[in-house]
Amino acid sequence: MIVVNPAPLDTSYVPEKLFFRDDKIATIQSTVIDPSASGITNNIIIHGDSGTGKTSTVKFLMRDNKSIIYENALSFRNVKNLLEHVISRLGRPVSYRGLSYSDIFSTLNSIISFRGNIILVIDEATGMLKGDSTGLYNLFRASEIYGTELSTILISMESPFMYMERKYGTIVELKFNKYSSDEINRIITDRASMALDPGTCPDSILQYISEISGQFGSARFAIELLQKAAYMAEYRLSKTIENDDVRSAVSLINP
Numbered sequence: 174m175i176v177v178n179p180a181p182l183d184t185s186y187v188p189e190k191l192f193f194r195d196d197k198i199a200t201i202q203s204t205v206i207d208p209s210a211s212g213i214t215n216n217i218i219i220h221g222d223s224g225t226g227k228t229s230t231v232k233f234l235m236r237d238n239k240s241i242i243y244e245n246a247l248s249f250r251n252v253k254n255l256l257e258h259v260i261s262r263l264g265r266p267v268s269y270r271g272l273s274y275s276d277i278f279s280t281l282n283s284i285i286s287f288r289g290n291i292i293l294v295i296d297e298a299t300g301m302l303k304g305d306s307t308g309l310y311n312l313f314r315a316s317e318i319y320g321t322e323l324s325t326i327l328i329s330m331e332s333p334f335m336y337m338e339r340k341y342g343t344i345v346e347l348k349f350n351k352y353s354s355d356e357i358n359r360i361i362t363d364r365a366s367m368a369l370d371p372g373t374c375p376d377s378i379l380q381y382i383s384e385i386s387g388q389f390g391s392a393r394f395a396i397e398l399l400q401k402a403a404y405m406a407e408y409r410l411s412k413t414i415e416n417d418d419v420r421s422a423v424s425l426i427n428p
Contacts, residue, residue: 174370175403175414181367182400184393187232188363193356194230197349201230201326204345206238209290209324214316216342218298218327221349223428224391227328230349231294241326243294246301252308253277259293260284274311278319290322298327302336313341351390358383360392361399369403374414378402381419389428398422 180186191198197219205215219227235241242259249255256277257267263284272280285291293312295301301309315321327333334346352360358379365374382402386395401422406414 175373175407175412176368176400177370178368179400181364182396182403184396187229187236188367190363191226191230191233192360192363193352194226194233194349197226197230197347198234200347201234204347205292205324205326206234206241209240209292209322212290212322214322214324215345216313216325216327217345217347218302218329218333219347219349220329220332222351222390223330224389224393224395225349225351226392227349228296231296231326231328235294238292240290241292241294243296245296246298251305252301252312255295256281256312263288275319278311278315278321278323281315281321281323282319285322290324292324292326294326294328296328297330299329299331299333302327302329302331302333306338310338310340313344317342352387352392353390354383354387357386357390357392357395361386361395364396365399368399373406373412374399374403378414378416378419381416385419385423386428391428394426394428397426401425 176182181188201217205217208215221227235243244255244259246255249258253271253274257272260277260280261267265280265284311318312325315323337344361382362379365379382395382398386398398419402414402418405418405421
């Protein structure tokens with residue numbers, strides 16, 4: 174057996190140590206999380222290519238902060254539907270006819286007065302940024318319009334500022350750059366040490382995966398390559414992962 178602990182090879186896995194994102198963690202902490210604890214609301218949009226650690230960084234911060242609520246925009250038609258779902262998650266019934274924005278933020282004010290501040294994370298938010306200006310206006314200006322202490326973190330692959338409108342107010346931008354091959358090598362070496370039986374994945378294989386993935390700057394692609402190559406080697410009843418396993422895995426993944 175090569176894979177002894179499959180969890181670290183899952184792209185949704187959030188490790189105890191997040192490599193090469195200390196500066197991003199510090200920026201999110203100082204821009205949104207710390208001010209929110211003092212009743213100051215801010216909005217930040219995180220953007221960058223797939224596999225650059227955007228979602229992992231936010232989920233890493235969620236471990237120690239129960240005020241953060243995570244939602245994926247792809248599950249909702251618009252901002253209003255998403256906020257209604259948040260209210261429902263927090264234990265308040267929502268009318269089947271839906272709520273007005275005034276009703277939504279009035280309810281959130283009641284919830285916040287009971288449970289404390291809320292930081293709302295909206296992942297994969299590109300569609301909302303492009304197509305729901307009314308929803309974003311109410312969300313980003315909630316503190317001014319409704320007195321709601323709600324901070325937001327939006328995550329998007331595309332740069333959001335071609336879709337932004339001045340009426341949204343001040344929003345902080347945080348770009349996640351692609352990983353280098355060396356950075357990817359460090360990340361997958363860590364994952365391999367947690368997931369694979371010692372001696373089954375030579376350093377040369379990790380380097381090979383890093384070189385391939387470095388073309389895209391994507392740690393996610395590298396982790397998927399390592400995962401699939403490991404299972405292919407197991408299927409062959411091999412004791413080690415070989416270059417052919419990696420090459421076969423490449424053909425199965427869309428970077």
